[in-house]
Amino acid sequence: MSILDSLKENLEHIKNNQQYRTIQPISNHAKKFIELNDIKCLNLSSNNYLGLADNEEIKKGSIEAIKQYGCSSGASRVVSGNFEIYDKLEQTLAKFKHTQKALVLNSGYVANLTLIQSLSKNATIFCDKLNHASIIDGIILSKAKFYRYAHCDMEMLEKLLKKETANKIIVTDTIFSMDGDGAPLKEIVRLAKLYDAFVIVDEAHASGIFGEGRGYAFCEHVENDIHCHMGTFSKAFGSFGAYIASSELVIDYLINNARGFIFSTALPPSVIGANLSSLNYIMQNPLVGKKLLSIADELRLFLKSLGLDVGNSISQIIPVILKTNELTLKAQKILLEKGIFVGAIRPPTVPYNTSRLRISLRADIDKNELEFIKDAFRYLGNVI
Numbered sequence: 045m046s047i048l049d050s051l052k053e054n055l056e057h058i059k060n061n062q063q064y065r066t067i068q069p070i071s072n073h074a075k076k077f078i079e080l081n082d083i084k085c086l087n088l089s090s091n092n093y094l095g096l097a098d099n100e101e102i103k104k105g106s107i108e109a110i111k112q113y114g115c116s117s118g119a120s121r122v123v124s125g126n127f128e129i130y131d132k133l134e135q136t137l138a139k140f141k142h143t144q145k146a147l148v149l150n151s152g153y154v155a156n157l158t159l160i161q162s163l164s165k166n167a168t169i170f171c172d173k174l175n176h177a178s179i180i181d182g183i184i185l186s187k188a189k190f191y192r193y194a195h196c197d198m199e200m201l202e203k204l205l206k207k208e209t210a211n212k213i214i215v216t217d218t219i220f221s222m223d224g225d226g227a228p229l230k231e232i233v234r235l236a237k238l239y240d241a242f243v244i245v246d247e248a249h250a251s252g253i254f255g256e257g258r259g260y261a262f263c264e265h266v267e268n269d270i271h272c273h274m275g276t277f278s279k280a281f282g283s284f285g286a287y288i289a290s291s292e293l294v295i296d297y298l299i300n301n302a303r304g305f306i307f308s309t310a311l312p313p314s315v316i317g318a319n320l321s322s323l324n325y326i327m328q329n330p331l332v333g334k335k336l337l338s339i340a341d342e343l344r345l346f347l348k349s350l351g352l353d354v355g356n357s358i359s360q361i362i363p364v365i366l367k368t369n370e371l372t373l374k375a376q377k378i379l380l381e382k383g384i385f386v387g388a389i390r391p392p393t394v395p396y397n398t399s400r401l402r403i404s405l406r407a408d409i410d411k412n413e414l415e416f417i418k419d420a421f422r423y424l425g426n427v428i
């Protein structure tokens with residue numbers, strides 16, 4: 045079979061399993077109400093959790109940075125791609141995260157890939173089974189020995205940690221992207237101390253929201269026992285890029301070893317300007333995340349009262365687990381007809397037979413809009 049034949053066969057297989065993905069035209073994509081194929085609907089599928097992607101202050105930060113520094117960084121940071129607000133962003137972030145240093149990477153995907161690849165020489169990695177794909181890809185790239193423990197299963201993690209003797213790394217999402225549940229961080233850091241392991245957390249869905257915006261590790265009061273905090277600017281921060289906050293030793297090591305940092309052009313001023321404005325906004329509005337979480341609490345209780353399965357969500361991400369692809373796609377369509385757009389998440393993004401709607405809430409949803417969401421789900425509950 046030729047390469048092209050095998051590509052065709054792959055796509056046919058995906059289509060037959062109702063897992064075919066397309067990218068749809070969307071208007072007003074950063075707003076609360078978007079237009080999807082000309083239908084106006086409330087967007088509950090975006091990771092723009094605080095609505096900052098369309099915030100005037102943050103847009104201004106981006107525009108000012110373009111005016112001052114131009115449109116491109118022109119090179120990697122280690123050559124000539126650095127500029128003042130890059131350093132300012134990292135210094136402000138390190139202070140915010142209570143670490144010695146911070147380093148900005150070009151995306152969350154790249155940050156995990158290059159962090160894990162560069163730290164894992166001769167290491168053994170312990171990885172939650174539901175960690176983000178970028179963590180898995182980083183592990184594969186590192187060629188390190190690794191174990192995947194069952195989701196949040198601390199007994200299994202302990203058994204595995206006991207088997208190995210040196211250079212152990214535990215890596216976990218803090219808030220899991222498709223389930224919205226939280227990692228047992230207190231237990232993870234207890235085991236890490238007991239078995240001498242280095243701990244990396246991915247705060248992609250928690251930064252800006254939990255722990256007054258500092259992340260779930262802060263919310264759980266274990267921030268000082270985490271060796272490496274990774275997070276993104278692409279979700280609650282409403283912009284793009286990612287960071288690693290850690291000790292001076294780790295950050296200096298990354299600057300000298302992380303291939304995804306060294307061999308890639310630095311993010312442009314427009315992005316760094318937005319990130320800095322966004323960080324300032326979150327530092328000045330530490331309770332906006334709490335507000336979002338209370339909206340989520342209310343909706344979660346309501347969905348449970350309808351008998352829907354929302355898993356173990358504790359966050360602004362609420363899954364409605366419907367199991368089959370067919371039912372999930374049908375439910376997505378029904379909600380769209382009611383004016384609400386939610387993601388229909390299917391394998392391989394989630395395990396087989398756990399297909400789901402993924403509701404991601406925004407802090408600027410008002411009381412009427414919350415009632416509108418409840419009405420739509422009440423209707424859905426009655427017809428499926």
Ligand SMILES: *Cc1c(COP(=O)(O)O)cnc(C)c1O
Nearest residue numbers: 151152153176217221248276278
């Ligand atoms: C989105 C996400 C990433 C990737 O971040 P990008 O900035 O979108 O590349 C990494 N980890 C987790 C847990 C994520 O949800």
